[in-house]
Amino acid sequence: MNPSAGTGAKCEVLFTVNGETKKVLAYPMERLLDVLRNELELTGTKEGCGEGECGSCSVLLDGMLVNSCLVPVGQAKGASIVTIEGLSSHASMHPVREAFLECGGAQCGICTPGMILAAVHLLEKKPEPTLADIREGLAGNLCRCTGYMQIFDAVAWAARRRVAQ
Amino acid sequence: MRSASLQERHIVGASVPRKEGWDKVTGASRYVDDVVLPGMLYGATVRSNVARGKIRKISFDSTVRWNDFVIVTAKDIPGKNCISLILDDQPCLASETVNHPEEPILLLAHTDRHKVQNAVDAVSIEYDPLPPVHTLEESERQSTIIWGADNTFKTFLVEKGDVDAVWKEAPLIVEGEYFTGAQEQLYIENNGVIAAFDPENGITVWGSLQCPYYVHKALMVLCGLPEEKVRVVQMETGGAFGGKEEYPSMIAGHAALLAIKSGRPVKIVYDRMEDMVATTKRHPSRTLHRTAVDKNGKILGGEIEFTIDGGAYATLSSVVLSRGTIHAGGPYYWPSVRIRTKALATNTPPHGAFRGFGAPQSLFAMERHMDRIAQAVGISPVEVRRRNFLKPGQTTTTQQVIREEIDLNHLLDRALELSDYARKKTRFAEENKAGMRKKGIGIAAFLHGAGFTGSGERYLNSLVGVEAGADGSVRVLVSSAEFGQGTNTVLCQIAAEALGLPYESVAIAQPDTTVVPNSGPTVASRTAMIVGKLVQAAAQGIKQTLTTAGLLGDACTPEDFRAACRKYIAARGELKAYARYEAPGDVHWDDEKYQGEAYAAFAWAVYVAEVTVDLTTYAVTVDDFVALQEVGKVLHPVLAKGQITGGVAQAIGFALYEKVVWQNGRMINNQMTNYIMPTSVDLPLIRVFFEELGNVHGAHGAKGIGELPMDGPAPAIVNAVEDAIGVRFHSIPLLPEDLFEGLRLESLEREATSSTRGTA
């Protein structure tokens, strides 16, 4: 690989992260995942595979669930990003968080931030999901500890709680 | 805040909140890669790309500014160039010869994480290749010797009764050969450590790991440092399953060497591709059964040959072999048996610990073989098991007397009822007459011994501490690691209950070898049962101390306890109690003959799998799964259920999805896109049920359950497949391609048979 053929400069990226305006200086091809974790020290978002398969790096980008390991930060200029740290302000967050604790949805915890993001995203789109909806909504988030059962319980529990509120 | 007497408190047995749960659901937990130390460098590993050879030359590409890098080779190792475990045969860094693909040779460190990764490709190594061995057959042929004198890490021989006598009289002899493949643990957090060194304090390693004291010992040997100059701290660990039992000693050793050479902290975190290609996997296995049975299907005796592939170095293969050996006979009564087992070397990265640890392999064979015996005799899979189940008072294959009132027939009855087995079997037989989707239902009955085998727990000599503060707060001191299974929660429950305190006032210290005693490794399903019992004892020791000091009566409230601690500590400075493992008097094990009480407790289970075989795609789907187990006591219902569902999910992967594709000893499907674990849309609802018989040796009567669920699903599923389509498979993983080939061969055989029969 010839470095001079492609070397770029860092660029300024202005975006909103968890409701706060942030400005970072980063190479545009730095992964959003790394910018969140390193430049912004928001380490709640995790890397499990680096190839968009495990969902541990899930964040909300302009309201959409995305795998931040597959987003170059250069494409996130002006975007609004929500990570696990910023979910407290989300309507669904409290019931989802409580549900994961109540139902055993988190074991080792490494998939949990991404899984919670995916659950929140699902409940915003489908406030009364069926089991099939829950399965589909979480199909991009791999969990090796739970076998998913108690995560399904947690999302269903959270949905009931959320509707009740 | 009302105070309650000890009798009214039920912490053990309740689903209290996970101790570190809040941090996990808010993203606040700190895993290795979340930590950055000042001045920290990033490390990377240069690995071999041949299976076996002599290192001829190492070259460094001149376009890289190597002066900016820290470079470590075997020559830099201050102590012994090995990862000390059992046989100490595995080098930390290969110096002259490599014995497997991806064997570590050289280490690099740099301030820039990207540059150090790219620099790995800028190191070229030339080899003089040596002939490699890649299969069990090649290894046992011994025409090429790659390890020791005979490619054999370990053998065991278990004999009971007079096997040679049974063959002549036996109405029926049933034979079968069974295979299981390698399996990747696939914890979602890759292996990672941070190491720091200074000449005064020595080495400190923070890591994603299961066994701080294993790493501690390995670093002492590698770095040539005394005990007090090595410190190992376990960080929040994102899944382990055995994959972080022995492997962390290797990555910790690497980071430590770089830290020593550079004088700066060094972080090494693998990416997924490296973790999958270079670290341990479940031992592949081959089991040969030859069983003498009477015309009623009762086992008269038999021979079992169990062989596992250990990879290039011994590591833990002898212990995996041990457990596989002891479990090879299943939950059945063998009047006589000869079990011959061996662990062989091949030129592949060493295989290692993975949940179940040899038992899923030998139990797969046993449970498939039971169905085969049933067919040979002409009885049902249910009946053949009934006629052979161990009963209280009978002895296992290692001649351990079953002393508890376990009723396996009852367990089987209940599992059949819960799964609606009889009705479904009848219905499926009818429905399968038409259509492309064939349904089947299969069972597996099994056991799992908790704790270290035989004299193992005595050898571990675990020590546990409990500490009280002046405010009445309590801290559990163990080296047992939390990695999702609930160590923190369960041990705090036990301590709280023992002291009559609220769960909230008990905490657990982060496993740090300078703070906590060695309560043994977090493996072998021993933590709740064995360490839990010691925590209970140590907690009681705290109370004892206060009572002896006249500060506490027999019945005491949390307020009394608090006041007593305050007074005691004001007078004496600190309040700690320790409890050390004591082997039960009636547990005797003979290491030479491999006979006696192998485990302090067995958990027992019957699992039932319902499957659909789709003849359009040859895919097997599990539609329903019943997991019923007797576990002594359920200490925390939500956590216990989570262990079972998680283990069953991994075992479904083991049976149907997870194939390691090997090429010249190297895993080539080392990405999550092509190593397939089940997603949320692939698994049935896993229905979990418990029975509790208690257990004299475990805390509150608990037995170990972490690994149990790994043993049953695979044979239950393959039994169900046979029920569905009448084709016998004896090898897992059973992929659609394998099912297709099996059906194809079967139809070719049928054609051949009918054509040779010809016309009368």
Add this chain to the structure above:
Amino acid sequence: MRADPAEYSLVSPGNLQAVLSLLAGEPARWLPIAGGTDVMVLYSAGKLPNQNLINIWNIPELRQIEVFPDRIRIGAACTYTALREHEIVSREFPLLATAASWTGGIANQNRGTLGGNIANASPAADSLPPLLVYDAEVTLISVRGERRLAYRDFHTGYKKTALAVDELIRDISLPRRFAGYFSHARKVGARNAQAISKVCLAGLAQIAGGMIRDLRLAMGSVAPVPLRLKDTERMLTGKKIDASLIETARKAAVNEIRPIDDIRSTARYRAAVAGNLVAEFLEKLAAAGMDA
């Protein structure tokens, strides 16, 4: 992560003309990146040869779905989620909407684009067989203007396309004449979600009086390119569906495809399953024909 971001550049001109000018100026140099679900995987694995990328995620013309009386035009940078959520796409082009729901999980569907799928040209891509049976047309643009190409002529070989080095896919248009057709698709992967297909089939047909009128069958992962099974279609059109025709169809399909052994599966398995999928399609078609 095996790439150094310092060695890469990503420019965001923000408008189509500027993107095309860059491509024209130094055509071999620039790689367009939309949702990144393919490009970023290669990049992270250290296997992306191009070091200069142009962001086309934010070009408005590429993200529209325009509905006309006789066709719809899908902007190349429309995501799978956009396809799934579009009323006309899900109603009149169910094979495409279904394929979109099969491509990765929700997070990848929110970023992956139809144009990216086409340009990446993997024969395993789920949305390509539907485009073949729907007679899709692609519009390719460059500074030299625009040209339309029948989608069936777009793939010229394994991962080779008719896209010129300075061209971008602007949109994919589908004629709105399949609403009354019977449609059925099936994907066979290693698991039920997040799986690269081992074999997949997308099919459309019209049946009248038990006889096949218009039959369109396309398969993925059975040839170097997504394949329309023209020979098989020809053999079956105008025939009545019965057991013997289904067997003929099965054999014809197996004859027409060229599957391989690879890391995911085997040629023999793929061939057998392909035959089964075609048989299954015809059985379902026959059943639907009875209800008609």
